[in-house]
Structures are given as structure tokens and as C-alpha cells.
Amino acid sequence: METGFGKGCHLHLIDGSAFIFRAYHALPPLTRKSDGLPIGAVAGFCNMLHRYVEGNTGPDAPTHVAVIFDYSGKSFRNTMYDQYKANRPPAPEDLVPQFPLTRVATKAFNIACKEVEGFEADDIIATLSCQARDAGGRVTIISSDKDLMQLVGGGVEMLDAMKNKRIDRDGVIEKFGVGPERVVDVQALAGDSVDNVPGAPGIGIKTAALLINEYGDLESLLDRAEEIKQPKRRQTLIEKRDQIELSKRLVQLDCDMTLDFSLEDLEVKDPEPETLMNFLAEMEFRTLTKRIAEQNGIEAPVIPDAPVNVPTSAEAPADQPFDPEAYEWVKDRASLEAWAAKAVAKGYVAVDTETTGLDEMVVDLVGVCLSVEAGEACYIPVGHKKGSSDDLFGSEELDENQLPLDVVLDVLKPVLENESVLKIFQNAKYDCKILKRYGVTVAPIDDTMLLSYALHSGIHNHGMDALSERYLNHQPIPIKTLLGTGKSAITFDRVPIVDAVKYAAEDADITLRLWQKFKPKLHQEKVTTVYETLERPLSPVLAQMEMHGIKVDRDTLSRMSNAFAQKMAALEAEIHELAGRSFNVGSPKQLGEILFDEMAIEGGKKGKTGAYATGADVLEDLASQGHDLPARVLDWRQLSKLKSTYTDALQDHINPDTGRVHTSYVQTGANTGRLASTDPNLQNIPVRTEEGRRIREAFVADEGKVLISLDYSQIELRILAQMADIEALKQAFRDGLDIHAMTASEMFDVPMDEMTSEVRRRAKAINFGVIYGISGFGLARNLRIPRGEAQDFINRYFERFPGIRTYMDETKAFAKENLFVQTLFGRKIHMPEINAKGPRAGFAQRAAINAPIQGTAADIIRRAMIRMPAEIAGLPAKMLLQVHDELIFEVEESAAQEVTEIARRVMEGAAEPVLKLDVPLVVDAGQGANWAEAH
DNA sequence: CTAGAGCGCTCG
């Protein structure tokens, strides 16, 4: 092989992670000017890499080079020893988004960039070093990590780039007191507190080297441990033998990995100054960009001081007309490849998929649209069928009009998975789930829906039609015009492709233009961190949870449904008997007429539409006055609700392929940052009544597994105590007191041990009332007490906790002044009606008081959810559901305990390190074969 | 026949 690796070759292996951390800590927290993206570590990394490349001249220059990275997540060493590196604090928040960028940077320098799942960088370095040495070449490992010293010798040396100091065999002996071949033995004995390698207690490097030199190697030492004179040392080596042997396995690097690339692939390549410069310019590194340009005699792109992508008024996307005729119908491979190349060259592309329906778990892909420039877009049909009533297509196969699916995926997959091409979607979760089913894992992404949510929550909804009309002044083609409505509606695969091109490509065009508008606004509105840390990373987590789904037992639901039907029939007969005639019990209107006209019960109140109110509170009052009919109706309604909404409707949502129910979370569903769950809503499964709670028995774990439920205890009250800074409440939480009883005790001067349940109930209602923006009227209605009395309670509460009133007043004042409120994590919830007059003012003020509390709680559980997948990686556990303050997992029984502990730790620590709360977050946990048992 | 409003009930 003429380009093979062999004698005379010189391989450089750069420890990429070491570079990153050194760069991160050496530089202040720089951010990219245009959008606030944290970029300090990338800047330092690029500087170091640039300096490295420049220094690489002369006879000793490498012939082959690679930067090696750690794969995020756990390595095979964690399966040997779960505490391995457990002491390591998680990477700083602002460093995390920079990891992938350092990979992109490496490639921009035209240097090979390698990482392997389940292995540490050290193992890859070890394997490559051995291969290179065996081939007769030389190796320089650029790192100062002492763990790599075991590799030195036989043509392998280390280079500490900072001190510019070479470490050869003598250097290793100087450091460890033994040669490289015995370094692992010394490390096994000495242990490593940083990586949490236990070693032999009481033995350090010096002693270890002494022992190894005396006995030759570790195995001999352990076998002959009895001979050691010092009693303490002898005892340790005998007793801790297992631990020492484990330590050796932990520090021993894997020289024998199977790699999907070879040494030849690492050959030094000629620099590509343009590529590099474009990357540097995109990162907005002015100095380095200029230097590269000068060194290569090319022109540096202008990096604007103003945010990029801010259209000037003359060329604002909204001002460019939408021209459906300009969109391209892609029907041959060459055109498709041209679009893929355009996307790669730009570094971003707006993508939209068309499917046969709305259920991502079921539907088929019909087409894909791309756009890389406003006004330019294409539609790539892949699944259109011959329409029933048109003759647009010549043949059933349509080979003239659309490319085969495998060709389209073949070309697009590398782009969709290319980490240096940003894929822009409107509601990425939907498209990514579809594409996942076709074997494509899309990353990285931006999402205009989430951008809008971070920017505009509370102002409007975030659907594409609304956004387009509002921000682009353009009304998109309604899908109805293509599909029709109701019974006669068709699916998208039956839409003639000529029409589909205009509709679908327009969506990609709109998405791109919205992105150009929104992305720079992120920084201006100071919600970059919200988007980057609370919105964008959550989307794939939700997608995964939705795809897992939860197993629901149809028979259980079916049996319950029958039982409910029987009881309802009996009640219905009784109700008709009492009414004296037959009527629809499910009709509030008819019921009102029966009660207040025909039976002439007093006190009927008509609502806005002129109908009598017949809500549960009204019927309960009547029932307590001794009326039987309303009491029966209440029973009937409870059963009716359970049957129609739960036992019946839920069955229709069981996916025939998976036997599971796959809800859909709407990330932008609630203004406060909470999620909403739809199709079906699994966030309102009954729990408060015994009969309703039994519905949860139908939510089951798969065989051999259990469901685990963990929920935050009183999280909103804890956040209130924190935000309003109420020392008495904070202390009560720190002391683990019953917070409602404690409130009652303070308010009514009742000692805790003499507390009655009635007094506690009232205090609990007040506590909740505070969170909701309390009013005398509301509390009175909730507690069913006179309004004056309720007002007395509130007054007394404010007297005892004046800080709460101050917090409420300040929050309202802030909202009126700024027209938004904020969570502790910076999420903005806009309050456009806060200065309105009339009843709307009251609504807006209460919402303003509630939103920061509810929203902060929502942010905290989001942070836990985002971290969770990495924390439970490798364990037989899946996160399935979120119910506002609760997470539900499905776990193999044997791992239930471990997963519970991990999830609890993650949830209780989810505010950190951004927020240091004065109150502890407490998580309660349960497990069982079904959701009723687990909760 | 279909879409949308209103009511009522479920959850945190």
C-alpha cells in the first residue's frame, strides 16, 4: 500500500477534551455577538489548534494526525464500576453547547476528528498508538494526562503542549518511579481521587512504586502479600485485593478497540483556508479570521457588529413576495443532490415533511421540502399515489414524477445528520419523529415554534399560520384547500404533486423566513439561554418519551367501561323516574329546565347564554338541601366522564403495533412553561376519587418491569417561599415540617400538636390561594364560607407573612411596567392585558402573580428531564410521562431501586448549578406493576 | 353534514 502507515510515519494524537477544558478555564465566558451563543471554549480551542498547526513544521512534523474526543455519556468502565468518575461535577451549562462546535472546528482545520460511543478518548489514543507502533511508526500524544503515560515507549512519546515538554520513558520513570509497562500497577495501588478509582487505601505513588519495584509486578505483589513486613500494608493488600484488581482494570487502557477507521485515514491533509475561515467567521472570531485570511492571501468576510441575519428594512423577508411558481419539483437525483449541496454550503436548511396524517407513530412520509434562501424552496415527493379523480400521473409507479424513497433518504440522510448543517423546522419534534422511523436521526436543529415560544409566550400562539400572518404578512395556503374537510377529506399522498409543490415548499420557505426574523431577536430579548437550555434540548427528550409510550391494558378498560354502563343505565332510569319524564341527562340545558322550571326548585341562576347553571357546585348545594335528583345526576356525571373520556376514548388511542398509548406533548402549550399533553391527554388521568383512580390500574408496566413514579413535594410553595423570601416558610421547609399545618399554626395561634384537620384544611386553601393570586371571593367560594370571613383570613395571613404581600405588589408593578413577568431561569411570560380595565385586569394580575411560580417549577422539571437520558443511559429504564411535577419511568425490576435513586438525585438537584435555592427540593417516589400502585 | 361555542369535568 503506497499510502499505508509504516516506518517513517509520525502520528500525532491530540487529546481534544483536555484542549476544551483548558480553553474553557483559560478564557472569560465569551459569547457570540449576534445571538449570545457561549463561545469562549471554542475560541480558545481554535487558538490552540491554530498555534499547534503553525508549530508543525520541520523534519519532525507529523505525517498523520487526529484529535480524539471523549464520547459524552458513560463509558464501558461504568459497567465495571458505577462510581467511576462519579465525583466529577457535570460540565458547566455554558460549556455544553460548545462540545459539538469543537468537533466542527477540528474538521474546519481539516484534521481528523474521532470519538467512539462507550469509550473514552484515552482508549482510542491507546488503540491507535499500539497500531502505529506495531506498524513501525512514531507516535506523539499531545496531552498531559498521566493516565496516558502507560503508553509511552517503543516510539511513543507524550508532549505537554502547554509546557512544551516531551515526556519519554525517563519522564515516566521520573513521574511514577517505574517504567511505562508498570504504570498501571502503580496506579492500581495508588488510586485516583479525581476519577474516583479506589486503589489501596494508604498507599500513594511513592509506596506503590517501591512495592512494584521490589516484587516485579502487581500480580506477584498480591500473590506474595503475606511476605510484607509492615503489618498495616500487608493487611490492606490482602483485604483490598478485589478493589485493587478492579482499580487496575479501570486504569488499564484498551489497546484493542475495533475502530471503523484506520491509521491511513488520519493522514495529514492540506489545509482548506476558505472552509476554516468561513467557520471562524461564523463563530465571529474576528482576530483569527483575519489572520487566516492574511496568511493565505484571501479576503476575509466582513463580520458585522450588528447581529447577523437581521434583514435590513429594504430586504426584510416579509417584503419579498411569495411566489408559488418559483418552487422546484425535485424528480431526479441530480437536482436533489444540488439541493443537498446548497444546504451543506450554507450550513443551514429549513426542512418540512408531508405525511399521510397527524399521528407520527402511524403515518407515512409523502414528501420533503427544503429551503435555504427566502423565496427559494423545493418539494421532493416520495409517497404520492395516483389520485382517484385525476389523470396527472401516467403510471401507478410514478417513476417519472418522484424519486424512490431509498434514493431520497440516501441523499438527504447525510445532510440531516451532518452536525455542521443546522436543520430548521417549525415544530421539529413532529418531523424528527417521522424521520426517525425512516432511520434518520436529525441533528442539530432549530425550531421556529420554540423560538417564538421563548420570545412571545403570552402574546399569541405559535402555529405556523399565525406566525406567518403576524411576522411575514403572508397567509399560507390552507391545507383544507388541498385535502378538503370532513368525511370527504383525502390524505396528502392523494394530492396531485403539482399542487403539493406549491403548498409544501411554501411551508419550508415560511419556516426559513421566520427563523431569519426570530433568531437574532433571541439575543435582543435576552432569552437565548431560555431557548438553548430549556426549549431546544427538551424537544428530542419529549420525542423519545412519546415514541416509548406507556402500555395500557385494553381488557381492564373494557371491563370497567361495561361496569360503568350498567351503573349509568340504572341511575338514568332512577333520574327519569324522579323527573317524571324521560330526558337527556347529559344535557345541562334539559337538566336545568327539569330542575328549575318543571320541578320549580328555587335558586336557579342563568348564565351568559340564558341557560341555567348546573355545575357540580350547584347540584351539590341542591343535594345537600335534600333533593335526590341532583344527587343522582352527580353520580351519573362522574361515571359518564370516566366512561367517555377514559375507559372508552383511551382504548381508541392504543397503538395496534405497540400495544401502547403514545401521547403528544405540546411544548408551547402553556404560557407559563408547562407542557400540555394531547391525543390523548395523559396529564388528567383521574386520581382524586377511589373509583377514578382505578383507571390508573390499566396503565401497566411491561413484563418483568415496574413503573416508577417520582414527584416533587410542594414545589410551588417552596418556590414561593424562595421568591418572596419568607424566612419562616423557608425554615419550615428546611425542617421538613407539614407546611399547611405550620401555616395554620402561625395564623390561628394553634400549637402544631393540637392542629385539627379543619383548621389545616383552611390554611391549605389559603396557601394555594396565594399561589393563584388570592381574592376574598375565590377563597370564600372554595371554602364555602362567607366572603367577609374569607377576607379576614387573608388579612391575617398577610399580617403574619407581610413578605408575601410585598412580593405580590412588586410582581404586579413589574408586570405593569414591563408587560411581562419572569421565572427564576429567565423565561419571560408576556402579559399584554396587565394594564387593561375592567374584569380583565383582575385576570391578568392574578396570572402575573402565578406565572413566575408555576413557570419556575416548570423550568425545574424541564431541566431534570433534559438531564435524565444521560443519567439513566445504559440502564434498562425509560422515561415515559411527565405530569407537571411528576415523572414516570418504566424500569426492569432489578434496576428499579437504582433508577429511583438516580432520578431522585437528578430531580432534587435540577435547579443547580444555575440556582442556589434556600429551600430543599424534595421528591417522593413509588413503584408498582401499574400507575395506581406506583403513585 | 360540519364547525365552533359553551358547559362541565379531569389533572397539577
Add this chain to the structure above:
DNA sequence: GTACGAGCGCTCTAGC
């Protein structure tokens, strides 16, 4: 006229 935040099933009516 009022507790905060959600979704969904049913009835009823307006309009094609």
C-alpha cells in the same frame, strides 16, 4: 365578575 395553568367529550346551534 374572580381563584392559576391545561385538554377533551358531549350537546346544541348556525350555516352550508
